[in-house]
Amino acid sequence: MGPSDDLWLPIHQATNSSTSFDGTGNGTIEYSELIYVLDKFLNVLACTEQYQFWNPSLSPDPSQQCTPLVGLDHFTEDGYYINGSQNSPLFTNQLQQSIMSLLHQASFLSSFYFVITSLGNALLADKLAQAASSLPLPNDQWIREAENRSSISMANMQRYMVNTTTGPPGNDAQCTNGQANSNSGLAQFCENQIIQRQDFTNLAVSVSWH
DSSP states (O other): OOOBOOSSSOEEEEEEEEEEEEOTTSOEEEEEEEEEEESSSOOOOOOOOOBOOBOTTSOSSGGGSBOOSBOTTHHHHTSOSOOTTOOOSSOOSHHHHHHHHHHHHHHHHTSHHHHHHHHTTOOGGGGGOBTTBOSOOOTTHHHHHHHHHHHHHHHHHHHHHHHHHHSOSSSSOTTTTTGGGGOHHHHHHHHHOOOOOTTOOOOOOOOOOO
8 A cells, every 4th residue: 555665675666546337327436546566576585594403512712512503404414413423523422412413403493495385485474454555665575574584483493393302103202102111312312301381380489597
C-alpha cells in the first residue's frame, strides 16, 4: 500500500490497480487505487556462515582456546574435528571429542542451507500480506528476515543437542538408541546434560544469619 526503502525488498514502482464489480442493479462500479510493487522481480540476499568452537578448559590464554573462524568444512579438513583416527589440538578427551562431534553435526544440520530448503520461500513479509496486498514494509525488513533465519538455526541446533539425550529412538537420539553404550564420552555427555523443562522449577535461596 506504500513504498519501502528496504535494501532487499525495495518497493517504489507505483501503479494503479482497478477492480470492477456489479453494483447490484446500479450498473458496474469501477474501483481504482494506487499500489506499489517491487522494483525488481528478483533480488538476491547472500549470506556467509563461519564457525568457531571453543574449549575454555584447555588454556587460560583465550587465543589457545578456540579454532579459527572458518567455514564448517574446515573442521574436518584441518583436523579440528575428531572423526576416526584424526587428532585434534583442542579436544583431547573422549567427552570433549563427543561434544565436538555432536556440535559439528548440529551446526551442519542447522545451517542456512537446511533452514531455507526446509522453509521454502516463507518470509516474515508474507505474514503481513492479505489478499495479495500489505502495508509498506519497514526499511529494515531484510535484517528481520536474516535474524529470523538465524533464530531458527539456533533453535534447531538446540533441538538436535536435546534430542541426542532425550529424544525418541532414532538417528538423533544417540543416548536412547544404544550408541552411547560403546562410547564413554557420549555416555558421559548424556548422563550430565541439564535441560530446562516446563514441569520443573529451580529455586535459588540465600540465607543469612544475624
